[in-house]
Amino acid sequence: MSVIDAMRASLAALEPVAIEIIDDSAKHAGHAGAKGGGGHFRLAIVSPRFTGCGTMERHRLVYDALGPLMKREIHALGISAKTPDEH
Numbered sequence: 001m002s003v004i005d006a007m008r009a010s011l012a013a014l015e016p017v018a019i020e021i022i023d024d025s026a027k028h029a030g031h032a033g034a035k036g037g038g039g040h041f042r043l044a045i046v047s048p049r050f051t052g053c054g055t056m057e058r059h060r061l062v063y064d065a066l067g068p069l070m071k072r073e074i075h076a077l078g079i080s081a082k083t084p085d086e087h
Helices: 003-014 055-071
Strands: 018-023 039-046 074-082
Touching (some): 003 018, 003 039
């Protein structure tokens, strides 16, 4: 399973209505985090689970859902987390 597939599977817990994951790892070749195998990703996710949450809480929900992937497979993650009303 690719890292993106693993991310999608983990983020399913947030019941997203839209999700886009972009692998920017190639742009960071030679970066210290890339040497350890961790990738650089951008995530755009829309979920009703973010309703009533501030930005930090939304990001925490994403990090919690990704769990162990954040320790090795993901070195850097840019997050856009919105509710369906904001999308």
